Amino acid sequence: MCLWFKDVAWKSANISIFAIDFKLPVNKTTFIRFTVKQADIYDNNDRLILENCTLCPRECRVNRFREEAGYCGMDAGLNIASVCIHRGEEPFISGISGICNIFFAGCNLHCIYCQNHEISRPGSVIRNTEMDMYTVLDRIEELLSKGITAVGFVSPSHVAPQVKAIIKGMNSRGLKPITVYNTNSYDKIETIRSLYGLIDVYLPDYKYVTSEIATEYSDAFDYPAVALKAIKEMYYQKGSTLRVNENGLAENGMLIRHLVLPGHVEESKNVLRTIAEELSSGVHLSLMSQYQPTSVVRNHPVLNRSLYKAEYEAVVEAMEDLGFRNGWVQDMDSNQNYQPDFRKEHPFEE
Numbered sequence: 001m002c003l004w005f006k007d008v009a010w011k012s013a014n015i016s017i018f019a020i021d022f023k024l025p026v027n028k029t030t031f032i033r034f035t036v037k038q039a040d041i042y043d044n045n046d047r048l049i050l051e052n053c054t055l056c057p058r059e060c061r062v063n064r065f066r067e068e069a070g071y072c073g074m075d076a077g078l079n080i081a082s083v084c085i086h087r088g089e090e091p092f093i094s095g096i097s098g099i100c101n102i103f104f105a106g107c108n109l110h111c112i113y114c115q116n117h118e119i120s121r122p123g124s125v126i127r128n129t130e131m132d133m134y135t136v137l138d139r140i141e142e143l144l145s146k147g148i149t150a151v152g153f154v155s156p157s158h159v160a161p162q163v164k165a166i167i168k169g170m171n172s173r174g175l176k177p178i179t180v181y182n183t184n185s186y187d188k189i190e191t192i193r194s195l196y197g198l199i200d201v202y203l204p205d206y207k208y209v210t211s212e213i214a215t216e217y218s219d220a221f222d223y224p225a226v227a228l229k230a231i232k233e234m235y236y237q238k239g240s241t242l243r244v245n246e247n248g249l250a251e252n253g254m255l256i257r258h259l260v261l262p263g264h265v266e267e268s269k270n271v272l273r274t275i276a277e278e279l280s281s282g283v284h285l286s287l288m289s290q291y292q293p294t295s296v297v298r299n300h301p302v303l304n305r306s307l308y309k310a311e312y313e314a315v316v317e318a319m320e321d322l323g324f325r326n327g328w329v330q331d332m333d334s335n336q337n338y339q340p341d342f343r344k345e346h347p348f349e350e
């Protein structure tokens with residue numbers, strides 16, 4: 001076991017030498033293919049933000065109604081890659097029937113290990129350009145009619161106005177599902193404030209507390225500070241309580257996710273310590289062991305393998321020592337179950 005950790009520490013110390021090869025290409029101009037004429041689905045404030053985009057901390061100041069692509073690469077359209085049933089979230093989020101997840105294309109972080117790289121990465125975007133608001137609402141309605149009671153917005157930081165417009169559209173049809181904001185947390189605090197009263201359950205990642213690691217892996221030096229502020233605002237809105245209904249589904253509150261990365265036990269411990277000190281050890285946590293290298297990082301010196309059991313156990317132990325008692329830990333074989341294929345209509349189903 002000691003040898004494992006010596007080995008891991010050596011790899012970790014050398015990340016910066018090699019990782020430059022794993023940066024994702026940022027193509028700012030070539031893959032926006034259609035002009036959006038749906039400005040009327042947004043309120044005035046959101047329309048102004050999208051016209052000179054300062055929605056997220058990147059503040060690209062591009063006009064997203066005019067095919068100008070910012071860092072996320074997405075225009076002012078709905079930018080939806082998939083609307084599908086997902087049964088692989090935490091038990092209180094998916095329930096038995098699953099959640100109706102709306103997976104957005106593009107992202108304002110470019111994590112080199114992203115498991116949704118088929119839809120999140122500039123240059124390899126799979127998305128349904130024909131999906132207008134009516135189509136999306138029809139699809140949601142169809143899934144909700146099968147007994148699903150929650151709608152999740154996945155990777156919504158660069159499309160928060162679209163999220164609000166979809167919620168407004170659902171409400172106008174009399175649909176009031178549980179709404180789940182499943183975010184990487186690279187959100188402006190103003191964005192989270194603007195969601196007050198619209199989102200029932202916040203499901204934020206807290207990925208890193210070290211800026212150098214956030215730069216290396218997600219191209220976002222300020223991620224630790226930005227994410228902490230955003231999560232604090234979610235905590236301000238929801239507190240530590242996760243209210244669960246009679247069907248075992250979370251219907252109000254916040255659940256913080258942390259994905260343990262291979263070779264980064266200390267970073268994970270520091271993430272947990274920060275949550276305990278800056279928020280509370282009473283919050284609900286989801287500690288994930290599901291990391292699986294994608295083809296992009298197959299040759300990365302640190303991220304090219306799944307997690308060692310001992311690494312995960314060390315983080316679980318730290319979590320317990322810090323006083324966390326609410327939430328979920330994953331089985332070590334979870335990494336076999338979370339590899340979506342967004343070319344399929346049902347990306348998470350066999």
Ligand code: SF4
Nearest residue numbers: 053056059060070072
């Ligand atoms: S949402 Fe996209 S275009 Fe707008 S500031 Fe963020 S990365 Fe740039």
